[in-house]
Amino acid sequence: MIIIRNLIVLAIGATILFMAVRSLRADRLKERYAIIFVLTGLPFLILALWRDAVGYLANFLQIDYRTLALIAVTIFFMLMIFKLLSIVSVQERRITTLAQHVSILMHKQGLTDPPDEDNQQSTS
């Protein structure tokens, strides 16, 4: 039973890391943002190999209850995700502005077809 549980946890961690590596190789994720996947996937691998990792972490941080240690880690990841989403939002606004200026400049230059017309992608 313990082996099965460890295998499940191992699979989750490996899947997260695999997704991160695949996105990096496909240029869909920047290295600086991939760190959140690494920080999420690695604990699963550690937990699969070292059952009492959470207890050790709680003792190290002098937290009486292990669940509180987990909550603290969860809050950390939520803050990371919030930061990443805020970055995405700012970039999306900049892309919108850029697209608007491109279309105005193209009109001014008398160009009719937008660049990269064959690879149009929706941002909305």
Added chain:
Amino acid sequence: MHKPPNNPSPPTPHPTPQPKCSEDPGKCLIIIPAYNESASIAQVVNDLRTHLPHADILVIDDGSTDNTHKAVPSHTPILRLPFNLGIGGAMQAGYRYASIHNYDIALQIDGDGQHPADQAHKLITKLTESNADLIIGSRFLPNDNDNDPNYTPPATRAAGIGVIRTLVRLLTGLHITDCTSGFRACNRDVIKAFAHWYPEDYPEPEVILLLHRAGFNIHETPVTMRPRTTGQTSIPFLKGVFYILKVTFALLLDLSRSPWPNKKANQP
């Protein structure tokens, strides 16, 4: 975007050209956002040329995939966005263009033909004759010659519009009957404000709240609208609930931000 009115006015076979923006209010730009409106855009542009011959027309092709730009009549300026930005991004592109070219008035009108060209002069006339900075064409206000509203929406849609209308009234004190109408005219101050910042998703109700908070005057005028016959609605039925939630959240959030300088503070 809009549901059909109960009594749509038939297209005028031989429309009479309307006077230019009532006693020459200045340069006037008609902004037509279009996403996959190849079936209707030519008629919309031609109707506007007939009814507002002195106004300039600008079509915003918002990343259409049906060759909408090829359906636009010749000699009509088109801004072709590289990809689909949504209604907010497309409209802001038009307002940026209007600001760069120093237009005095901008009129926004849907590319699907729901906003009849023969109604456009009402908005411009009201804008120039009142102290308003933004005029909204309302389907729900009765016309001058009768007391019946132009449009009675289905129950579910009426409920959604009612929620937004109530929220806008609570937050601004303004009684705007048609908060979601995209048939609008604005002056140069608002053009500059919109060029600087414009909401991206479902922007119409947000604009009312933010302009009001920035000290701009917003009025309505009754208009009739036609049913949508072609293209895709920007708010499909299944997204209605999301629309209400998103707009409600955005309106509450807007209470804490001011994207535009206060108009009154800038006045001498």
